[in-house]
Amino acid sequence: NYTGSSSGTLVIAKATATVTLGSLSQTYNGAAKSSTATTSPAGLIVDFTYDGLAIQPINAGSYAVVGTINDINYTGSSSGTLVIAKATATVTLGSLSQTYNGAARSATAATSPADLTVSFTYNGSSTLPVDADTYAVVATISDANYQGSASGSLEIAKAPATVQLAGLSQAYDGNSKSVSATTVPAGLSVSITYNGSSTQPSASGSYAIIASVTDNNYTGSASGTLVISNDLVVTASESLALPNTTTTYDSLLNDGTLAFGAGTVNVTGNATNHGVLRLTGDAVLNVSGTFTNTGVIDIINWSGTLPPSLVNTGTILDRSAIRVTSTQASATTFTLSVPSYAGHLYQLETKTDLTAAWQPLGPTVAGTGTAANPPALLFTPPLDGPRRFYRVVVTPAP
Structure with missing residues (x-):
């Protein structure tokens, strides 16, 4: 007796499934990296x-990951972070031993894998060092996908530097003697020792010299021997009067004028006189070697004895x-002449009894002549009285 119908839609919703992300921590190796996921129920397809x-x-980097179930009957998702860590690279330092040249110096580095960018610090600074010294080097890889570092010195x-000595032969004069040194490059500071001491010697003898460069950036040294000779040498243009002391010399060579009037001169070697040697007063001259004279020895006012080794020409x-x-006499004057020699004083003296x-x-009149050609020195005193005596006194010139 009845009829009827109805229509509608039956909706069966997707069931909720759980997604658990995995493989979220990986290391760079040049290949694409993906996360993994497990589902409940198991075996569901997940899109990332x-x-x-x-x-x-x-x-290498951090990536926001979303894993979403791709299934007709299940739904679900999960989010997380995939971290791809930098791969470890090795760094090998090079050029760690260099020599100062005034330019900035840098270390080198080789990496594995090759050709990665490396930044350097030297004693903690990125400034390249110039001066000679030892610097702590840290080389650090600067790369998006690699990390690594190495340290060294x-x-x-x-x-x-080269050192050249000068002044290694000097004459004794009682003063301290120093050696000079020049350097290449020029102007470097040099310390000098004499027989191991920094004290400059004054006595005659031989001294071992070591000159060492004292500079932050250069090194070098030179050695030699300083000889302080006590040879008495008078050049042709010189005139020398020795002090009234006792002095010993290795040798004597006089080409000029040498005089002494007191004290003692000892010559342990040979003595040679080509000039004028003037001895006066109580002076003593001792020559152990041969005493050769080709010049003039003036002993007019000397009371001593010449050395027996004298060879005189x-x-x-x-x-x-x-x-x-x-x-020569006249009615009112009397004239006398004597030879005039340089280095002497002439005084006419008189008395009546x-x-x-x-x-x-x-x-007083100073003599002026040489031994070879002395001029005549004339004295012309007046004649007075019935009689008068005259003499000429010769003394050393001061």
């Missing part, structure tokens, strides 16, 4: 996005050289 993209990442050695002026060479004291008459 990485920072919103379906492309699997390669480079960069040694910048001092550069070699020159001139010796003794007291016999002082003599009256001529006289042999028992009286001699008295100077007129000024």
